[in-house]
Amino acid sequence: MRLIHLLATAALVATPIAAGAQTTPPPAPEFARVVDEGTNRSQVMVLAQHMTDVIGPRLTNSPQMRTAEAWALAKFRDFGLSNVRKEGFDFGRGWSINASSVRMVTPRPIQLTAIPIAWTPPTNGTLSAPIIVAPMSKSRHFAAWRGKLAGKIVLVTAPGKVEDATEPGFKRLTGEDIAKLDSYREPSYDPAAQARRNAAATFEEELDAFLKAEGAVGFATMSYRDNKLLHGEGYMHKAGASPSLPGVQIAAEDYRRLARLATMGPAPTLEIMSDVAYDDSDTQAYNILADLPGTDPRAGYVMAGAHYDSWVAGDGATDNAAGSAMIMEAARILKAMGVRPKRTIRFALWNGEEQALYGSINYIERYLARRPAPATPENSTQNYYNQTTRYPVTPLPGYRDLAAYFNIDNGSGKLRGIHAENNAAAVPILREWLSPFAPMGSGSVVFGRTAGTDHQFMAAIGLPAFQFIQDPLDYSSITHHSGADTFDHLKAADMRQGAMVLAWMLLQAANADTPLPRNPIPNQPVVTDPFATPDPNAE
Amino acid sequence: MRLIHLLATAALVATPIAAGAQTTPPPAPEFARVVDEGTNRSQVMVLAQHMTDVIGPRLTNSPQMRTAEAWALAKFRDFGLSNVRKEGFDFGRGWSINASSVRMVTPRPIQLTAIPIAWTPPTNGTLSAPIIVAPMSKSRHFAAWRGKLAGKIVLVTAPGKVEDATEPGFKRLTGEDIAKLDSYREPSYDPAAQARRNAAATFEEELDAFLKAEGAVGFATMSYRDNKLLHGEGYMHKAGASPSLPGVQIAAEDYRRLARLATMGPAPTLEIMSDVAYDDSDTQAYNILADLPGTDPRAGYVMAGAHYDSWVAGDGATDNAAGSAMIMEAARILKAMGVRPKRTIRFALWNGEEQALYGSINYIERYLARRPAPATPENSTQNYYNQTTRYPVTPLPGYRDLAAYFNIDNGSGKLRGIHAENNAAAVPILREWLSPFAPMGSGSVVFGRTAGTDHQFMAAIGLPAFQFIQDPLDYSSITHHSGADTFDHLKAADMRQGAMVLAWMLLQAANADTPLPRNPIPNQPVVTDPFATPDPNAE
Incomplete structure (x- = not known):
């Protein structure tokens, strides 16, 4: 940890004091510094190992999650991030x-x-x-x-x-x-x-x-x-x-x-x-948030998030200590580099994702936009299903501030690119930002949208919110939610690459002259087949 | 069971009595009758299910194996086989x-x-x-x-x-x-x-x-x-x-x-x-043997065998209730058909295979050939390793009687053909016998030899002893010795095919005009590299 602080300090105050030093190396370009910090002083596997082996599975509101929350807050503070906080919401036992x-x-x-x-x-x-x-x-x-x-x-x-495993696992x-x-x-x-x-x-x-x-x-x-x-x-x-x-x-x-x-x-x-x-000591669950402050308070912020909670059969390694560790490592890399971005960069560890995207929905409702309350009471699964059927969407003042959101939640596989989530205008910009990572396997921006994780309902209200494309590895065949979701199934080189891509993309989004384009806020659901006759006997 | 006996009786006494019946269908060829019995009245999955679900894992000399031994003896007798017996040998606890x-x-x-x-x-x-x-x-x-x-x-x-599962399981x-x-x-x-x-x-x-x-x-x-x-x-x-x-x-x-x-x-x-x-109630383990007697006592016998014992994490389904059930089903099919083969057909369920081919080695030593005793005491693993290093091989009187041996021990996969085990002269004969099964996927006779199961030391002394080629399914990736070696991993259609192929091949070998050719009895091991200088530090 000490090394990181020294580096961060050196970078932050480089101009006035380093000028008096004996030898001042010429500044490296930012991309090379991301790769240097994320490769040569990587902490991503150390962070992931603590979350999995030491803390263990992080079921929302479990004692293990309480430990994990406290540890992440301390770690973000230790990295030197600002405004490190937890934001609670009703969850349960x-x-x-x-x-x-x-x-x-x-x-x-x-x-x-x-x-x-x-x-x-x-x-x-x-x-x-x-x-x-x-x-x-x-x-x-x-x-x-x-x-x-x-x-x-x-x-x-x-x-x-x-089921015969006729495809490679x-x-x-x-x-x-x-x-x-x-x-x-x-x-x-x-x-x-x-x-x-x-x-x-x-x-x-x-x-x-x-x-x-x-x-x-x-x-x-x-x-x-x-x-x-x-x-x-x-x-x-x-x-x-x-x-x-x-x-x-x-x-x-x-x-x-x-x-x-x-x-x-x-x-x-x-x-x-x-x-x-x-x-039952606390029925609130907590999102963990930490900021790397921007220099222009009117420029809004960019954010990356991963859900921190897991199921309990394994240690929640690929789902989603992997993404959580990449988030924390991206924060560490950027802080260690001493970057001074135009926009604030926010790091989020969501909670209650596994029970229905509780954490990111709560963040949306608190800061970004509101939808009408359900006509009849809903359980959390129904709340998840019905998000995109409740209109109108009413933006909150924070809606305009969020300039980009990047989500990671598909295991420890290398980030191969990014889903533009049907945001056509963002494609060329994302492609340009990502281009230096093409030699590390991550050059692809694809149009398609994805669902089932925390960017989903941000993208659904027009925000520039994206999920990365990841190599699947054994995520869907073996580790997802299973007892084999343990630290040894994480790929270290992939994790390092992921944290670097994430840090870099956040930095590009934070410093971009103009914020990423948005899609319109939809005002009603697309009815796929308006003339369908419902079949009351359908399965 | 009753149905089977009726059919067997009808077949055995077809000529004198059926002649007086109102309608006597013309006799079907033997191949069609094997397929009819093995398809339409198959018992192979019922047998396998009893061995696995009901009896469970059959570790050599365990109480479960004692139950399994008694059940197999009763079952062979119930099928109407002759000389149904168990043959003991020293094993342990x-x-x-x-x-x-x-x-x-x-x-x-x-x-x-x-x-x-x-x-x-x-x-x-x-x-x-x-x-x-x-x-x-x-x-x-x-x-x-x-x-x-x-x-x-x-x-x-x-x-x-x-280990990354980059191949299909x-x-x-x-x-x-x-x-x-x-x-x-x-x-x-x-x-x-x-x-x-x-x-x-x-x-x-x-x-x-x-x-x-x-x-x-x-x-x-x-x-x-x-x-x-x-x-x-x-x-x-x-x-x-x-x-x-x-x-x-x-x-x-x-x-x-x-x-x-x-x-x-x-x-x-x-x-x-x-x-x-x-x-410790009995330190002897037992092979189970049952005969379908031949009509020519001087023509010797043919035999099929599978090891009956298993490990205990699962129920020993693919290793090797599958082979054991195919052996028993082949016996049932042939008995139900009422065949009167020239040579006796013997069915063997070996014991102690998993601990070093105890059962088949004991059978060899008792009936087929002897090798010198080891110079120094050996444990069972060493006894297995050293079999083919001890010379000379001294044939016993029973050596000439064994006209063919077929082994099954690679899971429940369809029999795709047979390994000729380096017996070149047998290849065209095996190919001819197997040819009717080509449309059922089992037409291949390959030259190569195999090891690690009960035909091995018969083939090693020149006997015409063969292992079938089987579709691997999930045997080597998942079920072999594992807790997932359970009945649900057996493929019923494959098991039926296997029992039919086995019954048919036994019948061909039992009725062949001349017995299968043999390889010479080797009189010393092949030294792979006679001029090698041993490396005392080798791993």
């Missing part, structure tokens, strides 16, 4: 796993591979009960199982089949892959499909209520990846609305075996020990 | 897992993914101790750790890195892949390399003795596959020579995290609970 065990005890003993589902209650000792396989994925499936679940551990997933993008991303994707809105999604979004709560009413004693889902990987996502994180029953996700191989044995009969008996704990 | 748990308790609690190593002792409750990372893979590595291991759980594997062979197998592989013997392998083969015992002498309280290895897969192989199965210390194999991601945290310090503390049990 914390939850963490201390220990767990799931065993089949009859017809033969097997230690199963399983994980408690997030926010399910503890078993308070060992729960022992026979299973019943009762696949339910919609509330209309409940009727078939009424009266059959009392005293049972209910296996609610249809077992399905092993680890992949880097070819030029052809990237070219395919360079196409316009029209926003779409199908009111009937939207209604179905909203209905499906309450299934977890409905299932819990049904299982409780039927006297089931626990439930299990099947992992959606094969080969013994586990994930354990759950969404009932609101205070006063926790699941009634202990629940575990069981590895696909173990789950399917249980299902086959249950089909043959007699039903296997499971023992579940789920030593998990809620933490 | 049984061992099985009842429950297990491995947790990191400091610096933060994590339920780790881990499995007890085969034949390690139980912890008798929970063992709690700090770890030390002390990579040791050769006895010369011990010196560096002397005096440092007392009271510790010793992590003995070097952590290494994640699931694969079927292309014609090009198969063509590559069609090449001669010279037997090879490098005395210096052989000496090193023999020395390495005692490492497990030496490590155990060292850890015990140093006062270590337990040990852990790292899984050799990434992505949380586990295996848990261990080889100290001899009575009176069990490991001294409890040992677990830890998933690579979890192990590497422990190693990184230990490097940072303070060393993490683990809690290991290994509820495993030995079974």
Whole structure:
């Protein structure tokens, strides 16, 4: 750390004092200094290792996330950033796993591979009960199982089949892959499909209520990846609305075996020990923000963000300690370089992304724009689905200040370029800014838009908010949300490149003569097929 | 079962009685009858499911294997085979897992993914101790750790890195892949390399003795596959020579995290609970044999075999319930068809294959040929390594009786052809026999030889013993010895095809006018490089 401060100081005060030094090297161009700082004094893997190995999984509002919040604030201050702060918003309970065990005890003993589902209650000792396989994925499936679940551990997933891994699990993008991303994707809105999604979004709560009413004693889902990987996502994180029953996700191989044995009969008996704990000490979740102040207070600011929270099966390394560490490292690089950008550069670590982009939505509502409140109460998943169906969008005074937003949330893979998110006018500018990184594999600006992470609802209101293109590596095949999302799956060289690209792009956006062009603020959803006749029986 | 018996009866007595029936369909050719029986009345998946889901892993001499032995004997008798028997040989102890748990308790609690190593002792409750990372893979590595291991759980594997899965995990062979197998592989013997392998083969015992002498309280290895897969192989199965210390194999991601945290310090503390049990009720292991008698007692016999034993992380589905079920199904098909082959057809389920081809070596020594006893005592791994270095080979009277041997041990993939195992004269004959299966994907006879399974030491003494070529599917990438080796990874259509090919090839070999050609019995090992100067410092 000491080295970094010395460098930062030297750079900041270079003109008056260094003039008196014996030897003053000629100033290197900014690009070369980004690469020097980001390569030769890189901290990105040290930061990522602390987030993952030392702190561990960072479920929103968990004790581990509280540690992570405090650590990130301290680290940003230690780097010398300004206005380092956390901004709270309502979220719900914390939850963490201390220990767990799931065993089949009859017809033969097997230690199963399983994980408690997030926010399910503890078993308070060992729960022992026979299973019943009762696949339910919609509330209309409940009727078939009424009266059959009392005293049972209910296996609610249809077992399905092993998915053959006919594609490589680890992949880097070819030029052809990237070219395919360079196409316009029209926003779409199908009111009937939207209604179905909203209905499906309450299934977890409905299932819990049904299982409780039927006297089931626990439930299990099947992992959606094969080969013994586990994930354990759950969404009932609101205070006063926790699941009634202990629940575990069981590895696909173990789950399917249980299902086959249950089909043959007699039903296997499971023992579940789920030593998990809620933490209600603070129901607010917090975004972490830090600034590198600009020299022109009227020029607005540029921002980069990554979600800091994770699921708990692994350590949230590729999702998204990787992006969080790149954000922090970009801040460190720029501060160490002593840059004095025209616009303020803001660094954001979002929280609650995994439960429905809580953090970035909160930032939008606080600073950028408001949409009408929902007509009927929504859970967080519905709030996510319905963002782009609520109009009008009313910009707040801060709307004009945000000159660019860059998001990172696709693992540790090299940044190969950037999605212009349907912002045609921004394409040539982004391309020019990115061009020095072409020899490091990152020269591509593609037109297409992306979704599912924190830039999404900024881009949706016309802001110049972009997601990077990343080499997928084993993100979608293996690590995303899984128990294998650990530090050893991060690629150090890729992470260093990512932090440098990010630092550089922020600097270009912060110093640009004119801010990036924006798209218009939409005033209604695009109805994909205005003459469609809704099918009430659609799946 | 009833249906099968009726059909078998009808076929056996077709001529005198069926003549009086109202309608006698013209006899179908044998090939069509194999396909009819093996497709329309297939039992192969039912057999495999019983071996895996119901019986479970079949570690040699474990209680599960005892159940499996009794079940296979009953099943062969139920099919109507003759001379159904088990043949015992010295093996050692049984061992099985009842429950297990491995947790990191400091610096933060994590339920780790881990499995007890085969034949390690139980912890008798929970063992709690700090770890030390002390990579040791050769006895010369011990010196560096002397005096440092007392009271510790010793992590003995070097952590290494994640291996990027740049190839598909699931694969079927292309014609090009198969063509590559069609090449001669010279037997090879490098005395210096052989000496090193023999020395390495005692490492497990030496490590155990060292850890015990140093006062270590337990040990852990790292899984050799990434992505949380586990295996848990261990080889100290001899009575009176069990490991001294409890040992677990830890998933690579979890192990590497422990190693990184230990490097940072303070060393993490683990809690290991290994509820495993030995079974010394019978130290003999058993091959299962069953005959379909030939009509010409002087014509000898043909045989097919698969090893029945497995490791315990999964249920031993692809390794090798798949092959075992194909063997049993081929027996059922041929018996149901009522064939009366010239030569006896023998079906073998080998035991102790995973610990060094115990079962098939025992069969060879009992019936086929003897080699000199080793000059110095050998453990089972050394016995495996040294088979083809001990000369002369002395044929037993049964040597001439074995007219063909077919082995299956590469998962549930479709049989794509057969390895002629360097038996050039057999190639055209095998090709002719196999030709009707070309439209089912199994037309290829390749020259190359294979090793590592039960035909190996029969082929090595000149016998016409062959291993099939199989589509690899996810065998080498995922299921081989792993916790994902479960019934759901078996491909039903492939398994049916395999049993039919096997039944057909046995029938051709049993009825051939002349037995298959043999290679000469070798009288010394091929020394690969007679003028090599051994490098005493070689790895």
